Amino acid sequence: MSLALDLFSIAAISAGVFFFLAGTVGLLRFPDALSRLHALTKADNLGLGLIVLGLLPRAESLLAALMLVAIWALVQLAGATAAQLIGRAVRRKGPAI
Amino acid sequence: MSAPTGDAPRGLKQATAARATLFLAFWLMISGWAPADLPVGLAAVAGATWTSLRLLPPGGSRVRIGSLASLVASFLRQSIVSGTDVARRALNPRLQLRPGFVTCPLRLPPGGERSAFCALSSLMPGTLPTGTDEHGALLVHCLDIGQPVAANLAAEERLFIRAVGGE
Numbered sequence: 001m002s003l004a005l006d007l008f009s010i011a012a013i014s015a016g017v018f019f020f021l022a023g024t025v026g027l028l029r030f031p032d033a034l035s036r037l038h039a040l041t042k043a044d045n046l047g048l049g050l051i052v053l054g055l056l057p058r059a060e061s062l063l064a065a066l067m068l069v070a071i072w073a074l075v076q077l078a079g080a081t082a083a084q085l086i087g088r089a090v091r092r093k094g095p096a097i
Numbered sequence: 098m099s100a101p102t103g104d105a106p107r108g109l110k111q112a113t114a115a116r117a118t119l120f121l122a123f124w125l126m127i128s129g130w131a132p133a134d135l136p137v138g139l140a141a142v143a144g145a146t147w148t149s150l151r152l153l154p155p156g157g158s159r160v161r162i163g164s165l166a167s168l169v170a171s172f173l174r175q176s177i178v179s180g181t182d183v184a185r186r187a188l189n190p191r192l193q194l195r196p197g198f199v200t201c202p203l204r205l206p207p208g209g210e211r212s213a214f215c216a217l218s219s220l221m222p223g224t225l226p227t228g229t230d231e232h233g234a235l236l237v238h239c240l241d242i243g244q245p246v247a248a249n250l251a252a253e254e255r256l257f258i259r260a261v262g263g264e
Contacts, residue, residue: 019180026187034238035196038225039183045220046180066126080216087219087227087238091198 005057012054019047033090041083045076112155113146120145152209164260171256175221186240197242198227201250202234205258214257218250 026039052072059065124138186194205211207229215226215235224246225238239246 019184022184022187026183029187029192030194032196034225034227035194035240038238038240039187041219041225042176042179042183043187046176049176063126070123070127076220077216080219083219084215084226084228087225091227091236091238 009054009057012050016047016050016054019043019050023047034087037083037087037090041079045079048072048075108155109150113150116149117142117146120149160261161259164256168256168260171253172217172220175253179221183240193241195241195243197239199237199239199242199246200230200234201237201247202232204254207233210257210261213261214254217257218253221249221253224250 020043023039023043026043027036030036030039049072052068055068056065059068120142121138124141128134128138186192203211203214205214218237219225227236227238230236235250237246237250
């Protein structure tokens with residue numbers, strides 16, 4: 001049972017790391033500011049979700065597990081809001097660089 | 098989240114108490130129980146309650162649990178699809194992108210519900226709302242304007258309106 005949970009954690013966290021890497025590659029390769037925002041918000045949010053999912057079975061208590069989920073939700077909320085604000089600013093004024 | 102309608106001031110009092118309790122529970126969950134930290138927590142709870150009552154007055158909308166569950170399920174599915182889509186495009190050696198703007202008329206009027214929907218849709222595959230044009234339509238930036246962006250967004254808006262009790 002604990003081996004299965006360990007394997008689950010390893011698989012989920014590895015997948016999460018993969019999506020963080022892919023998001024960073026997108027940040028470097030995508031041609032303009034708005035496309036880069038897509039890479040950051042979407043790939044990194046999925047990466048964080050998978051890392052949280054992988055850490056959940058390892059949480060010491062229910063409270064720690066709830067905290068992990070709360071962190072994920074707060075980052076989602078902050079990411080979604082900030083991406084829109086930056087997107088709107090870029091569309092109106094053009095990219096800073 | 099809506100308080101029962103009826104006596105308006107009583108509804109407001111109930112909503113305030115319910116929301117403050119919820120925010121306090123959330124604070125305690127995040128920071129743990131420590132008397133020295135409590136003043137900061139209480140200040141944060143007061144600020145959060147005031148903001149929530151300002152932005153989402155009690156009794157405004159009736160959230161339906163069943164529809165909300167299907168919205169959350171759709172959101173989780175879309176997160177996986179959109180993350181995979183971005184990862185595939187980023188790692189593709191030929192970088193297949195056709196970025197551009199698509200105008201999507203929305204049925205939701207401007208306000209809190211519309212903002213919530215825009216936040217949700219910024220996490221959907223290939224779309225990023227960047228504000229509205231002069232007619233109130235949403236200007237959505239897409240990674241690939243060949244995708245049926247407007248149709249997908251309209252379908253998601255229907256789900257959202259149902260979840261917040263619009264129809």
